[in-house]
Amino acid sequence: MQTFTLNDKNRIPAIGFGTYQIPADGSTYKAVKEALQIGYRHIDTAAAYFNEQEVGKAVKDSGVNRDEIFVTSKLWLQDYAYADAVKAIDKSLQKLNLDYIDLYLIHQPYGRVDEAFRAMEDAQRVGKIKSVGVSNMTVKIWNRFKDCFGVMPAVNQVEYHPMMQQRELCALMAKNKVLLEAWAPLYQGNSLLLDNPVIRELAAKYHRTAAQIVLRFENQMGVIVLPKSTHTRRMKENLEIFDFSLADEEMKAIQNLNQEKGIHNPDNPGVGEWLLANFDVHKDEK
Numbered sequence: 001m002q003t004f005t006l007n008d009k010n011r012i013p014a015i016g017f018g019t020y021q022i023p024a025d026g027s028t029y030k031a032v033k034e035a036l037q038i039g040y041r042h043i044d045t046a047a048a049y050f051n052e053q054e055v056g057k058a059v060k061d062s063g064v065n066r067d068e069i070f071v072t073s074k075l076w077l078q079d080y081a082y083a084d085a086v087k088a089i090d091k092s093l094q095k096l097n098l099d100y101i102d103l104y105l106i107h108q109p110y111g112r113v114d115e116a117f118r119a120m121e122d123a124q125r126v127g128k129i130k131s132v133g134v135s136n137m138t139v140k141i142w143n144r145f146k147d148c149f150g151v152m153p154a155v156n157q158v159e160y161h162p163m164m165q166q167r168e169l170c171a172l173m174a175k176n177k178v179l180l181e182a183w184a185p186l187y188q189g190n191s192l193l194l195d196n197p198v199i200r201e202l203a204a205k206y207h208r209t210a211a212q213i214v215l216r217f218e219n220q221m222g223v224i225v226l227p228k229s230t231h232t233r234r235m236k237e238n239l240e241i242f243d244f245s246l247a248d249e250e251m252k253a254i255q256n257l258n259q260e261k262g263i264h265n266p267d268n269p270g271v272g273e274w275l276l277a278n279f280d281v282h283k284d285e286k
């Protein structure tokens with residue numbers, strides 16, 4: 001498995017298995033267990049995906065050594081006050097049934113990010129979290145919060161695919177040695193991407209699928225990819241991107257598809273409020 005080295009010297013597998021929108025009705029357990037069997041060694045979950053428990057059970061039951069699996073989870077907006085964040089980190093550990101989490105992220109960059117990040121840094125100091133990071137930080141949001149970081153975030157997990165290449169953000173993150181992680185690396189299966197003629201042509205040339213061309217492009221751009229699928233064939237296909245490479249002019253052709261347009265703009269007004277109103281990670285306590 002190819003890895004990248006984070007700015008804190010920890011290593012992260014270049015591809016992870018995404019679990020957003022996989023329900024906690026046994027489906028997450030099944031998918032994650034299968035992903036680990038197929039060869040994934042990196043799982044991406046979050047408190048707000050409501051499936052940490054099934055992820056943890058699949059990791060335990062997989063038969064793969066804990067130190068060979070990289071687990072990411074994320075702190076939800078409701079828990080950014082320092083004391084709440086401390087509790088939420090312990091709750092994630094408990095749900096995942098793990099002694100440590102490899103990477104923990106500020107899921108959404110609104111509100112008391114400074115307190116939340118301090119709690120994460122403290123948890124890192126005592127070994128509950130190996131690496132700390134952020135998510136959904138645009139250039140504008142990064143500049144608003146950058147002074148809160150005692151430890152430089154290891155990653156910024158953002159929407160990233162050929163239609164949304166985040167050029168300005170990539171340059172800023174590279175300057176700070178922060179790796180980009182791609183959420184929606186397949187544009188959530190959007191045909192505007194997977195049926196694009198440039199992608200299709202390369203898929204035909206390399207006898208690959210459109211998804212493999214896209215994921216390979218992102219990998220060659222130095223971005224960590226987190227494709228999600230609940231279909232075995234696609235889970236396998238998405239992992240098989242390390243035995244071919246795109247030439248410079250092919251990379252350029254895909255770079256030219258950039259529209260800097262995607263699914264989600266974290267800079268839009270009211271996003272934090274909307275998310276808070278729609279995802280309640282404490283609903284099971286009520």
Ligand SMILES: NC(=O)c1ccc[n+]([C@@H]2O[C@H](COP(=O)([O-])OP(=O)(O)OC[C@H]3O[C@@H](n4cnc5c(N)ncnc54)[C@H](OP(=O)(O)O)[C@@H]3O)[C@@H](O)[C@H]2O)c1
Pocket residue numbers: 017018019020021044045107135136157158182183184185186187188189194209211212226227228229230231234235237238
């Ligand atoms: N930090 C954040 O705020 C944030 C936000 C969104 C996502 N994420 C993370 O990033 C991960 C990936 O993002 P995502 O799940 O939104 O989108 P994605 O991985 O780009 O796309 C998933 C969609 O593409 C389909 N698909 C998967 N493999 C395919 C293939 N080889 N060919 C054609 N279609 C394929 C899947 O369908 P099937 O399942 O039916 O195969 C699913 O509908 C998430 O699961 C989550 O872990 C993070």
